[in-house]
Amino acid sequence: MSTNLIEIWKEIEDPNFHVTENQLHPSPKPFTVLNGSKLRSIPVPEKVDILGDGVISLGQLTTIIGQGGTGKSRVTMQIAISQILGWSMAGLKTHPEPLKHLLIGTENSIYRQKSEYRKMTQSLSPEQREQVDANMFLHVVQEMDDAFIHLGSDDIRKKWVDTFELVNPDVVYIDPYGEVHVGDINKDADVRHTLREITKVCRRFNPRTAIVIVHHGRTGRANIAQAVGWDKGNYALGSKALYSGARSQINIAPADPDDPSRIILSSGKSNDAKPFDPVGLKLDDTTMLYGIDASFDLQAWKADVDGKQLNTNFSIKEVAQQLLDKPKKNSEIHAELGGSEAGSRRSLDRILAKGKKEGYFRTEKRGYKLTKKGSDLIA
Structure with a gap:
């Protein structure tokens, strides 16, 4: 019975079926594999x-x-x-x-x-x-x-x-x-x-x-x-x-x-x-x-995120006192306040940003300048 079915199928099967099927769904190719000699000599695109x-x-x-x-x-x-x-x-x-x-x-x-x-x-x-x-x-x-x-x-x-x-x-x-x-x-x-x-x-x-x-x-x-x-x-x-x-x-x-x-x-x-x-x-x-x-400062940043801030106890009032006589740049304020390079610069930047946001300082071409609110804080 099975032999008869196979023979019947061969008679009715379209001989072009497998050709068309292979064209539409080709068998996957093997992975690309090179021996040592070919790998050494094969040209590759320049790394960009x-x-x-x-x-x-x-x-x-x-x-x-x-x-x-x-x-x-x-x-x-x-x-x-x-x-x-x-x-x-x-x-x-x-x-x-x-x-x-x-x-x-x-x-x-x-x-x-x-x-x-x-x-x-x-x-x-x-x-x-x-x-x-x-x-x-x-x-x-x-x-x-x-x-x-x-x-x-x-x-x-x-x-x-x-x-x-x-x-x-x-x-x-x-x-x-x-x-x-x-x-x-x-x-x-x-x-x-x-x-x-x-x-x-x-x-x-x-x-x-x-x-x-x-x-x-x-x-x-x-x-x-x-x-x-x-x-x-x-x-x-x-x-x-x-x-x-x-x-x-x-x-x-x-x-x-x-x-x-x-x-x-x-x-x-x-x-x-x-x-x-x-x-x-x-x-x-x-x-x-x-x-x-x-x-x-990377070390200061690491200390900060680790919760170990170094010499970061500057206050808005301390910074305001440095601006009492004239406007100053960050570096001038830092030099007068002192502190380690690792910690105090980032602390000062934060205090200046906070003080400016809250209206104690403002920035101009010469640096940070005290506002009336900042002057009142010192007084």
Whole structure:
């Protein structure tokens, strides 16, 4: 009976069926394997660093990790603008030739994106602005469908593919990771699946596209301390699979709890090069660009987040007394008050920021000046 069925099937089977099936669903090829001789001689693309030495590179996955409100989105936009213009960022060199950057995500409204982009580019020459405009592409939430970027949907995944075909970027920044993640962010398998989906979409048309994932860090004093040191790999929220999948990680942390304009950038991971040293940055409210904070002291910051502030007992009244005769700059006030370099500079910066906010001091070209409220405090 079975023999008859086989013969009947052979008679009715379309001889082209297997040919068509193999064309539509070809068998997977083996992994690419090279012997030592071929590996030694095979030509490979030149390594192209976009930021620093292996911090962001073409064909690489980098993560940027930080708590909410620490300026992650602003830092990513500044990295892109700096690279296009060949400027350094946080003391890290950028690739000299302008590359194409795509910032995709729903973390910020179009109002903030437009405002900060205009401020960041307002001081540029017409030629520089034209160059940045031609190489910066920003996903904005202008229509309802723009707000959904979750990779678990076939329709949304197609929107990603169509966007990459349209822009074909050299670098893509995904902000925030939580909006594209599929499954439980605490489960390794779900994070690995999401990273595979991100890679397939982002490198469909350009296998060397650099992928930068912006993600939230753990909150609280103890977790902020993990931005540097032994526990820097534990800084990100959720599964460690994200940390494992990245070649490089940039950690962003608040440098001062009383001054949100000051942040610290550190290397959370660097597989392909020497990690860069932690650096303090301060935001310019006019240009919305970060510059290096010369007053930042890493040891004082560590002592602060560890709850061991050093020589930090300055008061608003003590500072006000130093301003009684004339306006003074930070360095002059610090020299007169004394204290160790490790602790007192950050304490003074906090007191000056607090005193200015509460109306005891104001700033002018010559430095900090006492207000009537400050004079009354001394009296």
